[in-house]
Amino acid sequence: MSEELVQLKIDDIDVRVPKGTLVVNAAKQAGIEIPVFCHHPKIESVGMCRMCLVEIGTPKRDRSTGENILDKSGQPQIEFWPKLETSCTMPVSEGMVVKVSSDKAVEGRKQILEFLLTSHPLDCPVCDKGGECSLQDLAMGHGSGESRFLLDDKKHQDKHVQLGDLIVLDRERCVQCARCIRYQEEVTGDPVLAFAERGRNIEIVTFSDPGFDSYFSGNTTDICPVGALTTADFRFGARSWEMDATASICTHCPVGCNLMLNTRREASANGRQVIKRVMPRQNERVNEIWICDKGRFAHHFATSDERLTKPLVRIDGKLVKTSWKKALERAAEGLKAAGEDVVGLASGRVSNEDLYYFHSLLKSVGGQAVLSDPQAGGELVQQVGVGQGTDLGALGAGDAILVIASDLHEEAPIWWQRVMGAAKRGAALVVANARKTRLDDYAVHKVRYRYQEAARTGLGLLHAITGAKDLSKFSGDEPLKSAAKALAEAENLVIFYGVEGLTYAESKSLSEACAAILVETKNVGRAQNGLIAVWPKSNTQGAWDMGLRPAEEDLENALASAKAVYIMAVDPVGDDPSLAESLEGDRFLVVQELFMTQTAELADVVLPAESFIEREGTFTSGERRVQRFYPAVKALGEAKADWRIITSLAANLGLELESSSAAAVFLQIADSNEAYTELSYQSLAEVEEQWPPVGENDLYFGGTTFKNRQGLGVQLAPAAEKDQSIKIKWSVPPEFKSKKGLLLVPVVELYDRGATVIPSEILHPRLASPLLRMSLKDAKSVGVVQGAQIELLIDGRTEELQAIAEEGVPDGVVLLGRGLGVPIAEPGYVEVRLKA
Template sequence: MADLINLFIDDVAVSVPKGTLIVDAAKRADIDIPVFCYHPKLKPVGMCRMCLVQVGRVKLDRGTGQPVLDANGSPEIAYGPKLETSCTTPVEPGMRVITNTDLVKRAQKDVLEFLLTSHPLDCPICDKGGECPLQNLTLTYGPGVTRFDYADKQHLDKHYPLGELIFLDKERCIQCARCIRFQDEIADDHVLGFYERGRKMQIETMSTPGFDSKFSGNTTDICPVGALTTRDFRFRARPWEITNVPSICPHCPVGCNISLGTRRSAKGGGEWEILRVMPRQNEAVNEIWICDKGRFGHHYARSQARLQKPLIKKEGRLVEATWEEAFSLIADRFRAANGKAAGWLGDRVSNEDAWLFGKLFREGFNSAQLVNRPHVAGLDLVARYGVGVGTNLGNLGQGDVVFIVAGDVEETAPVHMLRLKAAVERGAKLIVANARETKMDRYAAISIQYQPGMDTQTVYSLLASVSNQQSAISSQVAKFAPSDNKIKAAGQLIAEAQNLIVMLGDERPYPVMVQGQYTDAGRALAQACANLVVATGHIGKANNGLLPLWPHNNTQGVYDMLSAQGAEALSGEVKALYLVGTDPIGEGQNLPPTDFVVVQELFLTPTAQQADVVLPALAWAERDGTFTNAERRVQRYYKALPPTGQAKADWEIFRLIAEKFGLKWSFFSAEGVMHEIAAQVAAYAGLDYVCLAETKEEWPPVGTSSDLYFGGTAYDNRGGVGAQTKSLFEINGRSELKWIEPPPPSGQSIEPRRLNRPGTLIDQSAIYEVRLRAAELVKIEA
């Protein structure tokens, strides 16, 4: 490796890249230097002085600038007169660092004594007890007694609400500023700050409402003491009482790795429940961050409103029934439909569920009418031209360009926003095109605000400015040659890009009538984005291609499973309709005319209330499965809770119904279903639950040290880092440019995406209700 620096730490030879801080170099040599303010994801500030070490540098001749050699021909080492902070001092060639001299030990003890002068003895009741860096480091490095007079202790607020979700114990705070720095440097939400000075210094919220950030919960993870706690976990359990189960966030297309902290509840009669959700480190996906929706939006899994038993409509009312009654009725009515059956499948279910749903329709119901809801344009194009295997937003930097069109990354895929901001700081260029301003405009090299409904035309103007080569669509693209200097400049960035990712959103008008026919503006935009990456050659390799801002967690996976089985759109008469994990009536839409409706859900939604049969399904935390995120990374999640009532996993329900049609499927676990998927879906070839559970060493090793070296409660990845599937272009090398005429601006309204918006699941998470905001309608001018 180029630019390696060789040095010694406690007489251990270490080689690390140039620019590495001493504290990180020591960690690579498995030498722990205690820290409080330092965190490898934040900029070093040297505030707490806990990481003081003795540093010796090679002595240089003032005249020649060459090392001064001793009698043995070795460079002489000159130690500085004072200790130095290892969290702010980069390594140098030949440097010698000593972390355990008497002077260093005295400094560490003194720093801890200062920190503990007014720190309360709350360990027996503190939420951080058992995983607290201050507690651990005090036992290892601190004094056994204090010289400070108890009467002089500072007494401050102990249950101070910074916001609706985060509480601050001001007495426990050690002023490391990690929370402030996270909000300033990572989240770019400047909502926390210091108030007062000296011993009276306190953390205060600077926003209205308090602590107004989509990432506030991360501050509780990186807080090295119990000063910051979450509203739903504080005083609920001790860390050693919790069983942590690896999982995947069930909300957005990022696919953040999480750990579900579970325990039996005394108040709940001994039932298992999720007490907290913590990030699980995966540097290729979410690093160590999650948004507040992923952290607090899990309570629906144990909602009292969950469906417990099957329901059948009798005399106009839904009444409880047995599974056998429900299955027999479904079999009779779908058999009578004689192939005129249709299925609507939501995009939150697992890959295994989606596969068996399609298989049930194909082999049992003799129908291929399957709809992936909600309707999303461009799924097939992402499957073909999506970002290549090895894509990692954390690796983007100089020479890389990301183009975001018709999407709000912060609202749709929040953690992507954090990673793109960091990529820009490393030198990547960001181009943002939207009909409205978004937070991503802060980091954009070029921001293009187009007339609402002109998104596709904007993409083609970019393509016209980039490519002069003749192609199948050259003449059509030429009509959109840009006159706007911003678009020309953006085209120049794309033309010079070594790597290009196009992030495709869906903030656009709904399908509208044009010349007597409905035109899907989303399809036209998706095709334009596909043409852009194909025409410029940015497909089939890492950090190149389409990266969609899908509405939910498994939009891509559900499409993959249904399309592989020849799913078709609804057409003709529908005598029996089967809906799973979707609520079109609740979304203001109508069901197609039909004689019989089955709904498989967690709750009695407006659609379920109109059904003839309602089947209770398991929540994601109650079963095993996989999701495929927007980068087409297949990730495994694990059962963390026992079933609610008589509910069953979706895939199991499909298998039991199939038995009524004489089908003998040998699936007795989700893992078995994945074996068939791997055998029949080209992009998923070679995947199984074993390879999806494989882990790898992560750097920085946050949360893996026995002493919680980096002072956080993010967990190392023990559930697997997943596997990214190949795009169809990577499999067969086929690409084409296809023209879809951009529809004119419609004059209709679009609905900007909102992370915190009401919905079937999030409405059941009462703790998060305070963050819900109604979606704002923006009127488009024709």
């Protein structure tokens, strides 16, 4: 939008806004409410509902000179247009006069509202939107108070239409604003909704199979201005005014979407406070006003009956319930006996406070704290991560984005949505992967490599950009060269790198190549530029920042050589059965967890941990934004926050760790970590005005998204922002060693069957199936017909599952989703044979 300003008057208030601003938005900025239904600031205006009618006047011009005609007082004469106009489609113009509150405008809107209500069922007492419904608000503010239409004359339509597994449509309540259709088309790239029929018979339909097939479907229930679209999860669950609202952060991926947890005491849960629904909380730099369906619906794990609620110790070979005192004494005894031979293993699923204390405790006893997430480059993100103030929503023409070795749609859906948006605005999107992903459809450059060549492709791009002789062996031809040119010429460049098909050593090399590209192209140390790791867990970057590192050698060796192992928030045995041996025998094992995992079953002591909804803390997102989450419900059973368990364990070991509050632990982090120096719980809770305004009296404007009053978090400055002389050393990845068999590559599917997804039954119809995906050629040579039962020989074990042939799977490769019941640690060669 042009920065040229335009002066106009709205209800006698002088307003100056950028040229091109819509009248409805100009009014909003001046604090004047114009009611809307179909208009939504995040999607294109269409002027469908006529709710925003206003009177528009413009200066009268002399046709011969083009000059304004002045009245006696020397002011431009204003000529009002004969009909009321839709302010959501009308751009402002110099000298325009807008009347929102004139009798004519008020009467016009009253008639539109009466017309909208002619077919509305008025079933507010049983409608989920009741209490937060635009139609209710507007009927109160702009309606006539009584209807001239008889109920029996109303058009009745279907009321419980299951649009998909997650979303239910009440056709009678629909006001045909098309927000849902346009959101799906414009913002998500999943155009699966449409209008069918005409006139009063018009209705919303879905034409995907399965119905309403989109990872973002829940957002339509927020922006639907009435109760036509509701989630199957919350439907008839509670009234909006009965629920408490607590700010939180999603823990399912590294985007760090801002959430609001709506809770209520439930008779069915013995009077406990439980989560009734998860809603987006506005943070324009992170998730805007959206969340994906996993973030919205996969919350049931936190309140699952399967949660651990009491400490357990092993007595006579069996795990039995005990007191915290006894469990901690036993854990401390076992760790003490191991001396310095202790390995701690944790994942990025838990908070910074937990990870900082975990690391501190391991350091104090002389042990080693290992990060289980097998992706490299956290220290590079600390150096050349995206600059402070980065907003993916601001990337567009002239900018470039590289996504390499990652399927963002499955791994981080809101990043996928925002990257796709940047590409639509003209950013040069380069997608490099061994197979086609959904982002390819929006890419201007697609670089295809063979699995195990991702790092070499990164170095190839670096060579094409720098021409460095020592990189010449990685040189490539088109389209790598034209992709490199697009990266080199971009004004701003953001690189996302994942770990699909990579070993840890390859991931290290790829992350270095990506960081070096950013340094060589001088796209570091400022907003809208830098490196983003698509981490496997929500707080993996926080884990790196708190000092944890993946195992130098392989994890099996690290665990096998320890006398005691302390595991927090990870199930190594469930993820890789070959690790079970390393954890059995005389080795003393403490597991701190939410659930009785396969690893916990081997433990000597099991300590029940609180989930993120029961405690407070901070997470650091992939964009290195540190954000707070708050306790929404009471702890389940005797579970405690991980950091609190560690302080108690430390006390039993004769060590002292501050134990008063999570905020006090965070202050220690700020004291010990330069990047976090300026931060405190107070600074993370600061907010500023955001556009578009949502929440409060603006319910109709942005939908039921919550206004952010609890903190926008703070994006950390990468080292490059303070010191521009950063140099990145790149390393050659290990030689590609082809072996007999097919290369099994674990890939991420959003709806996996892990412990944090399975308890959400609503997602069961959408869960990914444990299917082995093969190329058409390989399927033919193995003799696989669709859905054939096969045996997969992997790491000396045999797994039975179904296989399918799928276009786009490279020859010589088989793909299998992670967390679907067949554990796969990293890519490796396997044998596939038909089950006899």
